[in-house]
Amino acid sequence: MRCPMTLASTASRAAPADMSNRLRGLQSDARELDDTAVDIRGHVPPWMLGGSLLLNGPALWDLPHGSYAHWFDGLAMLHRIRFAPGNAGGASASYRSRYLQTDDLRESLAARKPARGGFGSPSPAGWFHRLRHLRNPVVTDNGAVVMARIGSQWVAQTETPLLTSFDPDTLKTTGRIVYDDAEVIHVMSAHGITDAQGTYWNVGVEMGPKCTYKLFKIVAGSRTREVIARWAVRQTGYLHAFAMTPTHVLVWQPAMRVNAIKLALSGRGFIDNFAWKGAAGSSIDAISLADGSVRSWAVPAMASFHAVQAWDEPSADGRSPATLVLDLCTTDGPEIFSAFRLARLRAGEPVGVQHRVQRYRLEPGRSDAQPQ
Structure with a gap:
């Protein structure tokens, strides 16, 4: 049709x-x-x-x-x-x-x-x-x-x-x-990544009293979401995309946090069930593709839809774990989430949200990262 x-x-x-x-x-x-x-x-x-x-x-x-x-x-x-x-x-x-x-x-x-x-x-x-x-x-x-x-x-x-x-x-x-699996995923990154072998990677979230992130892949010709890692948080941040290096998947959790009960029952637009939690800050999770282990770094409160790039930076001695580097396009507040209301755009109002590219160096042995 x-x-x-x-x-x-x-x-x-x-x-x-x-x-x-x-x-x-x-x-x-x-x-x-x-x-x-x-x-x-x-x-x-x-x-x-x-x-x-x-x-x-x-x-x-x-x-x-x-x-x-x-x-x-x-x-x-x-x-x-x-x-x-x-x-x-x-x-x-x-x-x-x-x-x-x-x-x-x-x-x-x-x-x-x-x-x-x-x-x-x-x-x-x-x-x-x-x-x-x-x-x-x-x-x-x-x-x-x-x-x-x-x-x-x-x-x-x-x-x-x-x-x-x-x-x-x-x-x-x-x-x-x-899908031919029983995984429960309520929201999912809009930007899946397909690797050189044709395998599709994505990150989804199962909502509940605690929200569970799931990193999964679907190999070419399959319909099974093979979960590589699961990790729980109290309130998930807004998820639109993620980044990938040869060794890790990187997931950032903006300070825009969901109320899972409101999301299920309110009937409001999806983003209207989120609230800005600036005092709680943000975080970046790194999931190992080798064993599914998850490490987290606290970062100052930010919002971000998209990554620019990410890579592994080898250590100086070549033996210590690599530093993960992530470039994000960020804002300091929640204004971006209301900037594209259709009535505003049709009225010719400027978006008026300042973005900047910030670099986060996720160093082994640390639990925080300051943007550069």
């Missing part, structure tokens, strides 16, 4: 009429296109090879009877830009797009309003529905954040454990990944 273009066009009328072209990416008028020629301005380098650029993102926020409240929550669209080298150094490009055919999309189109909650949009489900599904909550499968691979199989993902596969050539949705 393709998303009806007429619905997208009708829904776009619910968006503010005074949005300028610079805000066009916030309007609900994205259409599915079939290999449409792209106008190339300037010159394509003669050494450029053919290939495709794949990406996904939110595309439909406004439905006839309701809208999403946060930019992140728009229903997902897959995009492909294909480059083809031409004669005498010329080149051509074509663009193709498809809505990701998820349960969230189908239910929302049928209801003509958002059917599930999101990052900053409330759940329409009633309190008794949430209580009945307490152990197995109904969460979004709207894979609008990033793409990844399990072996050669492409998947679109968000911050839940629900992965949706698609064909990278046609962009046709091919179905939900059905």
Whole structure:
């Protein structure tokens, strides 16, 4: 089933009429296109090879009877830009797009309003529905954040454990990944990492009175989440991504901490169940890929969505344990979590959040690390 273009066009009328072209990416008028020629301005380098650029993102926020409240929550669209080298150094490009055919999309189109909650949009489900599904909550499968691979199989993902596969050539949705294990994971990093062997790595959290992090991998051709390490915390920090070196996985816990009971029962947008705990600081966990052991370093309170890079720095004598180095894009407060509310963006308000890249040196024998 393709998303009806007429619905997208009708829904776009619910968006503010005074949005300028610079805000066009916030309007609900994205259409599915079939290999449409792209106008190339300037010159394509003669050494450029053919290939495709794949990406996904939110595309439909406004439905006839309701809208999403946060930019992140728009229903997902897959995009492909294909480059083809031409004669005498010329080149051509074509663009193709498809809505990701998820349960969230189908239910929302049928209801003509958002059917599930999101990052900053409330759940329409009633309190008794949430209580009945307490152990197995109904969460979004709207894979609008990033793409990844399990072996050669492409998947679109968000911050839940629900992965949706698609064909990278046609962009046709091919179905939900059905795991064949019994692991309970409620939230998951949106940025899984695929290694050189095609193994997919990710970090998820099982919510409860104590929250349990789980580092797992899925080898190519498998549907089993093989857990490498588990470690418990009282309140998990907001998890969006993690970093990986040849020897360790690095997970940072921002000072934005979840109330697990509120998350299960409140019906509010996902991030609205978190609170800034600046006095408690933050931490960075390092999980050994060799034995699954976990070490932690306390760091000053920060928030971070993404790592820039991470690596192992050998000791001077070559015999002592290596220092782990992590570069993060950080902020000092929680403002980033409300900066992308759709109403603010459509009003043209600046994001106004200052980021900086900070380096953390996780030295063996220490329990803290100061940013550089």
